[in-house]
Amino acid sequence: MRLRMSIRFLAVSAFGVLLAAVPMGYAQQAQQGDQRPPWVEDGDTRPAEEAYKNIKVFTGLPANRLKAVMNTWKNSLGVECTFCHTRGEWESDSIEEKGFAREMHKLTADLTKNYFGGKEEVTCYTCHRGEKHPAKRLPAAPVQRQARPVAP
Ligand code: HEC
Ligand code: HEC
Structure with a gap:
């Protein structure tokens, strides 16, 4: 429940960014010849598992919020959608990273629930910082x- 609320918060805050990003994303897809737009209609609030084909962790999330989650994952890891997906076959689990991302989502949800009282303190970005492989050691x-420049 709490998790769902934090996803909602995330979705709302990502909304402004999305408005600007949508036309660009579509142009890119058209360029790469994908005939199937990945997203449901903006007003589609059915549970994600009803509107999409292969939802295992985002069950109950309103379907129109998945777009914001996916864009946040993409940007948090500094990757393209194709790091986890084959373009046009979004429901397919053929890429290993997609399965790993589900596990990472569970890890993040567990941290939130068990260590931060349900408050969204840990996100993908907390560790990943725009990188696929979070740094393990100090530089x-x-x-x-x-040195701070001195005013003339
Ligand atoms: C880090 C991996 C990752 C990235 C990056 C990612 N996704 Fe996903 N995507 C997933 C996972 C995992 C699921 C399944 C979620 C679940 O099981 O509830 C999913 C589900 C989807 C679905 C639902 C497909 C269906 O019918 O079941 C679509 C559509 C989708 N992603 C599109 C995108 C797009 C477009 C991007 C880029 C903006 C993107 N994803 C970036 C991991 C990723
Ligand atoms: C507590 C820190 C932490 C959080 C939070 C976290 N990750 Fe990770 N993630 C890691 C570490 C560590 C690795 C392993 C890096 C490596 O292999 O070098 C990793 C690896 C991954 C990989 C595999 C990368 C590859 O090259 O195959 C994916 C995909 C991924 N994370 C997605 C996510 C997503 C999506 C989220 C948010 C839902 C997330 N992670 C949250 C620490 C984290």
Whole structure:
């Protein structure tokens, strides 16, 4: 329940960004020859599992919110949709990363529930920071701070 609320929050905050990104995304798909637009109609609030074909972790999420989640995942990991999907076969599980992303979603939901009282403190971005592979170790040499420029 709480998780769903935080997804809603996420969806709402991503909405503005999406408005700007939608025409670009469509143009890109058209370019790559995909005949099947991936998303349901904007007003479609059926549970995602009814509107889409292969929903395992986002059961109960209003179908029109999935777009915001997918865009957030893409940007949090700094990848393209095709890191997890074959274009035009969005329901397919043939790419391993898609299955892994489901596990990562469960991990993030468990952290939220068990360690942060349901508050959205940990997201994909918390660890990934726009990278596929979150850094595991400190950098070998500490990053040197630039001296602050002195006003003339
Ligand atoms: C990090 C992996 C990942 C990325 C990146 C990603 N997705 Fe997904 N996508 C998933 C997973 C996992 C599911 C299934 C969710 C579930 O089981 O509830 C899914 C489900 C979907 C579905 C529903 C398909 C169906 O009918 O079941 C669509 C459509 C979709 N993604 C489109 C996209 C688009 C478009 C992008 C890029 C903007 C994208 N995804 C980026 C992992 C990803
Ligand atoms: C607690 C930190 C943490 C959080 C939160 C987290 N991840 Fe990860 N993720 C990792 C680590 C660590 C790896 C393994 C990196 C490696 O293989 O170098 C990883 C790997 C992955 C991979 C596999 C990358 C590959 O190259 O195959 C995917 C996909 C992924 N995460 C998606 C997600 C998504 C989607 C979310 C949010 C729902 C998420 N992660 C949240 C730490 C995290």
